[in-house]
Amino acid sequence: MLDLDRMIIDKPADGIFRIHRSAMTSPEILQMEQERIFNKSWLYVCHESEVENPGDYRRRNVAGRPLFFVRGNDGKVRVFLNTCTHRGALICRHDQGHADVLQCFYHAWSFNNHGDLVGVPDEAGYGHSFNKAAMGLKSPPRVENYRGFIFVSFNPDVEDLVGYLAGAREYLDLVVDQAEHGMRIIAGSNRYSIKANWKLLVENSLDGYHVKPTHKSYFDYVTGLGVKSGAVQTAFSRPARVLGNGHAVEEHDGVRGRPIARWSPLFGEENKEEIAAIRARLVRKFGEQRAHLMTDISRNLLVYPNLLIIDSIDITVRIFWPITPDLMDVTAWQLAPREEKPELPRRRLDNFLTFHGPGGFATPDDVEAIESCQAGYKAEGVEWSELSRGMHREAIAEDELQLRAFWRQWYGHMSGLGKVETNDPIIRQTVALAR
Amino acid sequence: MPQAREQNDRTVRELVEDFLYQEAALLDQWRLDEWLALFTSDGRYFVPTTDLPNGDPKTDLVFIDDDMVRLRARVERLKSRHGHREYPSSRTRRFITNIIIKVTEDGMVVTSSFLIYRFRLGESSPYVGWYEHKLKQADGQLKIHHRKAVLDMEALSEHGAVSIIL
Numbered sequence: 171m172l173d174l175d176r177m178i179i180d181k182p183a184d185g186i187f188r189i190h191r192s193a194m195t196s197p198e199i200l201q202m203e204q205e206r207i208f209n210k211s212w213l214y215v216c217h218e219s220e221v222e223n224p225g226d227y228r229r230r231n232v233a234g235r236p237l238f239f240v241r242g243n244d245g246k247v248r249v250f251l252n253t254c255t256h257r258g259a260l261i262c263r264h265d266q267g268h269a270d271v272l273q274c275f276y277h278a279w280s281f282n283n284h285g286d287l288v289g290v291p292d293e294a295g296y297g298h299s300f301n302k303a304a305m306g307l308k309s310p311p312r313v314e315n316y317r318g319f320i321f322v323s324f325n326p327d328v329e330d331l332v333g334y335l336a337g338a339r340e341y342l343d344l345v346v347d348q349a350e351h352g353m354r355i356i357a358g359s360n361r362y363s364i365k366a367n368w369k370l371l372v373e374n375s376l377d378g379y380h381v382k383p384t385h386k387s388y389f390d391y392v393t394g395l396g397v398k399s400g401a402v403q404t405a406f407s408r409p410a411r412v413l414g415n416g417h418a419v420e421e422h423d424g425v426r427g428r429p430i431a432r433w434s435p436l437f438g439e440e441n442k443e444e445i446a447a448i449r450a451r452l453v454r455k456f457g458e459q460r461a462h463l464m465t466d467i468s469r470n471l472l473v474y475p476n477l478l479i480i481d482s483i484d485i486t487v488r489i490f491w492p493i494t495p496d497l498m499d500v501t502a503w504q505l506a507p508r509e510e511k512p513e514l515p516r517r518r519l520d521n522f523l524t525f526h527g528p529g530g531f532a533t534p535d536d537v538e539a540i541e542s543c544q545a546g547y548k549a550e551g552v553e554w555s556e557l558s559r560g561m562h563r564e565a566i567a568e569d570e571l572q573l574r575a576f577w578r579q580w581y582g583h584m585s586g587l588g589k590v591e592t593n594d595p596i597i598r599q600t601v602a603l604a605r
Numbered sequence: 606m607p608q609a610r611e612q613n614d615r616t617v618r619e620l621v622e623d624f625l626y627q628e629a630a631l632l633d634q635w636r637l638d639e640w641l642a643l644f645t646s647d648g649r650y651f652v653p654t655t656d657l658p659n660g661d662p663k664t665d666l667v668f669i670d671d672d673m674v675r676l677r678a679r680v681e682r683l684k685s686r687h688g689h690r691e692y693p694s695s696r697t698r699r700f701i702t703n704i705i706i707k708v709t710e711d712g713m714v715v716t717s718s719f720l721i722y723r724f725r726l727g728e729s730s731p732y733v734g735w736y737e738h739k740l741k742q743a744d745g746q747l748k749i750h751h752r753k754a755v756l757d758m759e760a761l762s763e764h765g766a767v768s769i770i771l
Contacts, residue, residue, distance in 0.1 A: 265656065358657040358666030361760035387687035391678045499762070504666050519666060524675065529652055529668035531682055534690035534766035541765070545726075 174585050185561040187574055188554040191547045194367035200495045206583045207475050208233040212321040212334050214477040218247050219354040228266040238262040242284040250307040281307050317346045337413030341471045344464050345481050349507030356504040362528045363499050368492040370540040372576050375470050375478045376420045378406035378567035388532040410565040416474030416579025418572035432465050484518035486526050496544050621706050629699040637680045645748045650676050658755045668767050690768035695725035712741030730763035
């Protein structure tokens with residue numbers, strides 16, 4: 171019998187925060203996560219730029235469910251469950267494409283790109299109860315678009331997306347506002363699996379503590395390219411922030427430049443002026459302080475439960491889904507301002523390739539690290555993982571506050587407490603969990 | 606390529622096959638510095654993503670797009686104990702077949718099929734795909750000017766990474 175109260179020990183006054191490792195290994199936990207987290211929360215599907223033109227579609231699995239999204243001839247992006255309303259076959263069988271009409275190959279029912287059922291062969295074979303108008307493609311109960319990021323929820327009663335995003339909204343704005351004419355997803359995605367529990371990638375993505383030891387070879391590489399090694403040493407000392415609803419951010423000083431809009435010798439003299447102009451525009455539009463946040467500071471943002479936005483030299487959008495307790499599927503994309511001239515996206519891609527990609531100099535080591543944790547759990551004799559770092563002080567990015575924020579909300583959902591207050595840097599909110 | 610025929614009276618095909626097999630052996634034996642020496646000074650190594658096999662590294666997201674600076678760094682990382690995904694190193698075995706050679710003005714373009722098994726920590730995962738080698742004569746030797754490895758898998762679903770040199 172699963173005892174959730176034995177999953178987390180959260181005692182701020184004593185500086186204790188531990189996670190029971192069965193949270194990463196138990197099939198019952200994963201089943202509960204599916205019901206209580208993935209079926210209840212807002213989940214990221216796509217960026218609207220992935221379907222630029224009317225009729226463009228792509229398919230995507232979200233929480234194990236086959237979905238597809240299509241830009242209708244009216245210009246609106248809709249998300250549909252990828253199943254024929256007749257007998258269930260997948261409607262969209264290509265990863266991407268373009269269609270005015272999507273036809274099910276099984277019995278040739280066809281739907282326009284607004285989802286309406288427009289063609290039923292030999293329709294006279296159905297009686298008077300057959301209501302063609304009600305047989306259009308079905309959407310998830312809730313679909314909302316926040317500034318180009320499209321989310322769905324399978325929970326009809328979920329709060330509005332903006333309310334759900336809480337403090338993460340401000341950080342999404344910091345990303346979107348970098349572009350004058352909107353953001354776009356660059357063609358090509360990284361799809362890979364990790365043999366580890368999905369929550370270990372949440373932890374890894376928000377964890378500033380592992381960066382220096384795990385990614386030594388990456389920092390050796392960039393130091394070799396001319397980045398000052400001192401910059402790496404102090405980059406992760408900024409205060410940590412939690413953003414409510416389980417969202418959290420790990421902010422750090424950028425150790426290399428940013429195409430938005432902090433020039434580095436690595437970008438080449440020829441791009442210096444362009445980058446200075448972007449910065450000047452951002453200062454004019456948003457003021458010095460906000461422009462500073464947008465251009466000088468890098469951040470890893472978790473939109474609970476499983477969307478990561480790494481706003482760094484490149485902007486990585488990463489989503490990951492549990493398959494079994496010890497296996498997840500990951501997909502990652504690159505986001506860039508539409509107006510950026512060709513050489514700058516190249517610099518973004520360069521960074522992605524050297525750090526965040528599965529062929530990069532850092533992400534493979536993160537994969538190795540969390541697979542190693544998962545493998546270590548099989549030893550069983552050590553029941554708890556330790557996440558108390560920084561509880562006794564004002565937490566910094568190298569501490570584990572961000573991880574605790576995720577876990578507290580995770581516990582809130584799993585235990586039925588619902589939304590818990592994860593916003594206080596040190597003490598207040600955890601009293602509810604201490605019981 | 607006329608010079609090729611003159612070398613030891615071997616045919617171009619024999620020369621190319623030998624080159625590819627020797628290259629595979631260097632990689633399987635982790636003799637990575639010797640492998641690096643097979644490239645011209647402006648050589649490139651490139652792996653597109655699984656969903657965009659025709660991806661252009663200038664504009665699209667790819668897995669790997671190394672010039673010689675980054676390729677050298679990749680090799681250094683693989684040789685160090687800080688490239689954790691390959692420390693300890695995996696065992697690999699490369700099978701190269703279906704070689705098609707097209708002789709061009711300044712060298713040749715060779716395509717081939719590969720099957721690379723990688724064994725590590727009790728697991729095995731094959732990388733399946735095809736190579737495009739652009740080879741040319743430099744310093745009296747056949748050298749790699751451009752090397753592309755295109756994967757046929759739909760995702761890196763067994764592998765988690767492209768941590769070895771394909």
